[in-house]
Every structure is written in structure tokens, then in C-alpha cells.
Amino acid sequence: MHQFLITYQNNMKKYSIVLIISLFLVSCSKDEKQIEDQKTEETSSSILKLTDSQLKNMAIDTVSFRNAVLPTTIRLNAKTEVTPQNTVSITNAFGGYVKRIALIPGNYVKKGQVVVVLEDPQYIQMQEDYLTTKALLEQANADYSRQKDLNIEKAASDKTMQQAKASKQTLFVKMRALEEKLRLMNINPSSVSLNNIRRTINVYAPMSGMVSEVFTNTGQYVSPADAMLEIINPSSSLLNVKVFEKDLGNIQVGQILNAFTNSNPNQKLNAQISAISNEVNEDGTVDVYAKITNLNGIRLAANMYFNIELIINQLRANVLPEEAVVHFEGKDYIFERMNKNQFKMILVEVGVSSNKMVEIKTTVNTNKIYISKGAYNLLTALKNSGEE
Numbered sequence: 001m002h003q004f005l006i007t008y009q010n011n012m013k014k015y016s017i018v019l020i021i022s023l024f025l026v027s028c029s030k031d032e033k034q035i036e037d038q039k040t041e042e043t044s045s046s047i048l049k050l051t052d053s054q055l056k057n058m059a060i061d062t063v064s065f066r067n068a069v070l071p072t073t074i075r076l077n078a079k080t081e082v083t084p085q086n087t088v089s090i091t092n093a094f095g096g097y098v099k100r101i102a103l104i105p106g107n108y109v110k111k112g113q114v115v116v117v118l119e120d121p122q123y124i125q126m127q128e129d130y131l132t133t134k135a136l137l138e139q140a141n142a143d144y145s146r147q148k149d150l151n152i153e154k155a156a157s158d159k160t161m162q163q164a165k166a167s168k169q170t171l172f173v174k175m176r177a178l179e180e181k182l183r184l185m186n187i188n189p190s191s192v193s194l195n196n197i198r199r200t201i202n203v204y205a206p207m208s209g210m211v212s213e214v215f216t217n218t219g220q221y222v223s224p225a226d227a228m229l230e231i232i233n234p235s236s237s238l239l240n241v242k243v244f245e246k247d248l249g250n251i252q253v254g255q256i257l258n259a260f261t262n263s264n265p266n267q268k269l270n271a272q273i274s275a276i277s278n279e280v281n282e283d284g285t286v287d288v289y290a291k292i293t294n295l296n297g298i299r300l301a302a303n304m305y306f307n308i309e310l311i312i313n314q315l316r317a318n319v320l321p322e323e324a325v326v327h328f329e330g331k332d333y334i335f336e337r338m339n340k341n342q343f344k345m346i347l348v349e350v351g352v353s354s355n356k357m358v359e360i361k362t363t364v365n366t367n368k369i370y371i372s373k374g375a376y377n378l379l380t381a382l383k384n385s386g387e388e
Helices: 002-045 052-056 121-152 158-184 375-387
Strands: 047-049 066-081 087-090 096-100 114-119 200-204 209-214 229-232 238-244 256-260 269-280 285-294 305-321 326-328 331-337 342-348 350-354 357-360
Touching: 047 375, 066 350, 066 357, 114 229, 121 158, 238 256, 238 269, 238 305, 305 350, 326 375, 331 375, 342 375
Parallel strands: none
Antiparallel strands: 047 342, 066 238, 066 305, 087 229, 096 114, 114 200, 209 229, 238 285, 256 269, 256 305, 269 285, 305 357, 326 331, 331 342, 350 357
């Protein structure tokens, strides 16, 4: 009896194992059939068959793949940088007390405009010295003429005449020196007279531009070495473009780039690369300088930030016309022409586009014929046939 129970239990285990294996095989068979059915359904849903009359009503054109070089766009950052020749520090050779300065950073000034008025007793002294020297020179000229005439008549010695001549020349040199000093003060020597002695001088803008910094205020004394303000000409600025080392191989002098601000991305200025630095910055970038060639109405300011678009030709890819790619439910498709009346919709991944051509990244048969014009008509017809 015990042996019978053992035999019975062993047989039941075998039957259980066979049953489990059978159920597993049936389940796998059903899953495989479902997958095959799904694939068949997906394949049938991507195939479009048209009658001759339907095809006649659809204006379609065919196209083949092309292998072409597409320009790619590198996006970089830049800011305006004013060159030294377009930056002026306003100083005065004689110093003085600031009587008037009515400018703040951001103000635009024109060449020749008064930007600072200075006041100092030395300006009065300089004009006094000039008028005194001028009067003494007139006296010296008269004395020399008299001594010259006397010398001709042998009434005066040569030494006396030479002394008169030296005095005249010394005063003449001093007067010329004082005239130049007055011009450095922006005082016209011909305007200085007994009735016109000024205690203030004007400081003028040497060029048109924008005030970038103001270093002084009313009442402050400025020495000849002190800059009172700084004027820049931002319209002649360069763009300092930060280029990473990995992109440096694509950068060349003479390349054209577009620049725009975050606030107005549709308004772009044009610039041309003029110089490339040989040093790498701490952040791994290299300074590339571009000369602005067309502002396109953009008003520049110092240290103004820009986004840069630089187009380079380096990508060789399989391309189709942009109209050959249809977008549906967040995905991109193209249509292959299988025969005269039959078309197949293929899911693809697109890349960069340029000049109405688009890169197809997905591996497809490039020897087949594909639809360009009318691809959306085929998509509409395919979806309508699937709903029927």
C-alpha cells in the first residue's frame, strides 16, 4: 500500500509538469500570434492603395534621396566690446575745479559739445601772462627797430642791437608758448583781451558717442591726470564671441554671423569674424572678434549681450525635400511609392534642414522612389481609409 501511494504521487507530479508546460506553450503561441497580428495590422495600416481615378485626382510628384552637404548652425554667446580707438577718457591738461557737469552714463553727446566746465585761478594767470608778454613783445619790437636804425647810423653799437634782437626773440617764443597753452585750455588766444579775461574753460567732446562712465562731480578738483568721464562709440564696437574648443575648428576669419538679443530675437545684426585669439580662457572658451557690418536698426550699448548664430558647412547627409516629410501625432513620416497605385508610410527621424531640404536620420532604402509634393494628401487618404 505504501509503494502504491509513492507511485501515485510521482505520476501526479509528472502530469502536473506536463500540464504546466502545455499551458506555457499555448500562452506563448497566443502571444506570438498577437504580435504577428499586430505587425500585420500595423503594416496594413501604413499601406495605401489608390484606384486610377483616385490617383488622378491627387497631384503628386516623386523624388529620390540625395546625398548632400547641409549647413549646420552653431549657437554661441557674445557681448559688445569697444576698441581702444573708439574709447576716449576726457581729461584736461591743467586741471581745475568742476563748475558744471550735467551728464550721466548713457547720455549721447556730439563731437564739439561742451561736456565739462572747469574753473581755476591759473586760467586767469595764464591769460594775464599772455597779455603781458604780448605787450612787452610790442615794446621789444619797437626797441629793436630803433636800435637797428641807430646801428646803421653808427649811433649804437652792434652789441646793443643784438641784445634788443635777443629780447624780442625771447618774448616772441614765450608768447607762442603761452598761445599753445591757452589752446590746450580751449581758449582762443585772439579772443583774450583786457576786457575779456575768463576764469572758466570749457572741455569739449572729441568725438560723438555715448557717455559710459562719469568719474567726477560738481565742486570736485580734478588734476591733469584725472579722467572726468569716458565716452565710447558703440556703433564701432566689436562682438567678443565666446567659442568652445570643440567648435574652434569650424571658425575662420571672414565668416559671417548673425546676432540678436533675447528681448528681440527677430531683429538681427550682421558681423564678420576679424580675429581669433590664441589663448584659451579659464572657462574653456576662446575669444573670437567680429566686426559689425550691419546694425539693422539695433542700438548698441557697452557690454551688451547677444546670442550668436554661425552657419558652417560640414554635415553630409541623406536628404529629401521638406515637403516630402509629413508630421502626424508628434511623429514624422515619408511615403514610399511601392508601385503605381500603392504607397507605404514610413516612420522616420529628421535632422537639420536648410534650403528646403531636410536630413533623414533613419536608415531607409535610398534607392526607392518617394513622394514629395502631395505627401499630405496621401496621409489624409490613408487615415480616411483606416476609419472606414
